Amino acid sequence: MQFGAAAIGLGGLGQLALEVLVDLEGVELVAGADVAADARDVFEREFDAPAYADHESLLEAHGDEIDVAVIVTPHTLHYEQARTCLEAGTHVYLEKPMVTDVGDAVDLLETADREGLEIQVGYQRHFHPGFAEIKRLVDSGRIGDVHTANAYLGQNWIDLHEGTWRVDPSLSGGGQLYDSGSHLLDALLWITGGTPRSVAGHMEYADEDEDDRIDVNSSLSVRLEADGENQDDGRSILAGVTVSGDGVNLSPSEGYAIWGTDGRVTFDGERIRLEERGATVYESTIEAPTDFTTLTGAKLENFLETIAGDSEPEVPGDVGLQVTALTEAAYRADREKRRIDVQSLIENAREDRL
Numbered sequence: 239m240q241f242g243a244a245a246i247g248l249g250g251l252g253q254l255a256l257e258v259l260v261d262l263e264g265v266e267l268v269a270g271a272d273v274a275a276d277a278r279d280v281f282e283r284e285f286d287a288p289a290y291a292d293h294e295s296l297l298e299a300h301g302d303e304i305d306v307a308v309i310v311t312p313h314t315l316h317y318e319q320a321r322t323c324l325e326a327g328t329h330v331y332l333e334k335p336m337v338t339d340v341g342d343a344v345d346l347l348e349t350a351d352r353e354g355l356e357i358q359v360g361y362q363r364h365f366h367p368g369f370a371e372i373k374r375l376v377d378s379g380r381i382g383d384v385h386t387a388n389a390y391l392g393q394n395w396i397d398l399h400e401g402t403w404r405v406d407p408s409l410s411g412g413g414q415l416y417d418s419g420s421h422l423l424d425a426l427l428w429i430t431g432g433t434p435r436s437v438a439g440h441m442e443y444a445d446e447d448e449d450d451r452i453d454v455n456s457s458l459s460v461r462l463e464a465d466g467e468n469q470d471d472g473r474s475i476l477a478g479v480t481v482s483g484d485g486v487n488l489s490p491s492e493g494y495a496i497w498g499t500d501g502r503v504t505f506d507g508e509r510i511r512l513e514e515r516g517a518t519v520y521e522s523t524i525e526a527p528t529d530f531t532t533l534t535g536a537k538l539e540n541f542l543e544t545i546a547g548d549s550e551p552e553v554p555g556d557v558g559l560q561v562t563a564l565t566e567a568a569y570r571a572d573r574e575k576r577r578i579d580v581q582s583l584i585e586n587a588r589e590d591r592l
Contacts, residue, residue: 239546240264242303244328245310246293246319248272248281251333252310258534259308260285262542268303271296293319297326304328306545308538312409313416317342320357324349331541333360335420336558338411340566341587343559348591350555358541358551359558361424365536368524372494372505373429375512382500382515384430384464387477391422393490395483396444396454405444405452413444413453414483415565422481422492424561429496432462432475434564438577441569454483458568559584 241264245256248270260267270281270289278289290296297304307323309316310333317337320330324346336359337343350357363369376384395414396405403409404417415423427434439458443451462475485491493506501514512520543549560580567578 239542240266241305241542241545242266242268242300244268244293244296244300244304244307244323245270245281246272246296246307246323247309247311247333248277248289249274249310252308253277253280253284254530255308255310255333255534255538256281256285258531259538262535262538264542269296269300293322297322297328301326301328306331306542309333312403312406313338313411314409317346320346321349324353324355324357327353327355329356329541329545331358331360331538332558334424334558334561335359335411335416335565336555336562338416338562338566340559340563340583341590343555343562344584344587344591347555347559356541356545356551357555357558358537358544359553359555359561360534360537361421361428361553361557361561362533362537363421363425364428364552365533365540366528367526368505368507368510368528369425369429371510371522371524372496372503375503375510376429376496376498377431380501380512380514381496381498381503383473384432384475384496384498385473386497387426387430387462387475388479388495389422389426389477389493390480390482391419391490391492392480392482392485392488393418394485394488396452407452410452412565412569413451414481415441415453415456415568417483419456419481419483420561420565422479423564424557425494426460426477426479427462427560427564428557429494430462430475430477431465432477433465434460434560434567434580435463435474436461436577436579437564437567437571439568439571441572453569453572456481456568456572458571460564 441453442455458479460477464473510522544551567580571578
């Protein structure tokens with residue numbers, strides 16, 4: 239199957255994603271869009287395709303040639319760009335997070351369903367061999383019914399992104415939790431097979447200005463509801479989430495511990511350790527490729543195969559909805575100093591659209 243592709247967002251990450259996209263079989267890069275003239279110049283030179291200052295102009299000029307749109311732009315721009323593409327009859331691949339508003343996420347899913355189009359989110363841990371192995375161990379019942387989990391992420395995020403759009407809430411939607419923290423929340427939900435039900439949390443900010451607050455450190459208490467095939471449906475999973483964006487020049491670190499009725503599995507990004515009841519221990523070190531090019535290629539291949547009807551989506555739009563709802567609920571929990579019902583945010587957004 240042949241695909242005409244549009245690229246919206248031609249900066250550093252977008253450029254890297256495009257280098258992977260154009261090497262996939264059956265893809266023709268038709269055009270790109272970016273607000274930055276320099277990025278447009280590089281795109282036209284590197285990919286021999288026209289670039290536009292906005293996505294509306296791109297679609298107006300090439301809408302009939304475009305089957306898929308790859309959107310790699312600041313977070314708060316995702317909704318308008320994705321919706322316009324869907325309304326133009328284009329399948330959409332969005333880099334994470336899907337959007338920064340629960341109502342916008344609901345609207346995109348409803349629009350995609352109405353138009354018969356695919357929308358997927360770029361959470362690459364679904365394609366990482368280490369995360370896939372933890373998921374396999376949990377789903378196979380090796381640790382029994384999951385009841386508790388812990389996830390952490392730490393990096394020198396605030397210094398690394400100083401002066402960029404990532405520390406501008408009008409473009410990022412928030413701070414560290416909506417940036418790399420979004421990967422952490424997605425992985426937690428995916429590995430445990432849980433649906434987020436409620437969250438309480440505390441956050442620390444780089445700037446206490448109410449209109450310009452960037453969260454750097456977050457501590458969340460999340461209640462999930464187990465709904466996996468090998469879980470006791472309806473069982474609560476209690477999870478602790480810690481995100482630190484003030485890593486003081488330390489190397490990025492990320493880790494997970496999942497406890498079940500029959501054992502525990504942990505993963506630190508390189509090594510998996512499984513401890514089963516009776517002191518049976520299994521350890522594995524991930525040696526398969528986990529670089530950006532490999533994982534991005536897997537994400538985009540799955541997106542195209544799903545559209546062609548040859549595969550099921552690994553990261554469907556509902557995944558983005560659940561992560562967005564959990565993130566928004568966490569911000570509200572800190573702001574209002576109370577536990578927030580995550581699913582109520584989704585239900586209210588759907589009711590508002592009736």
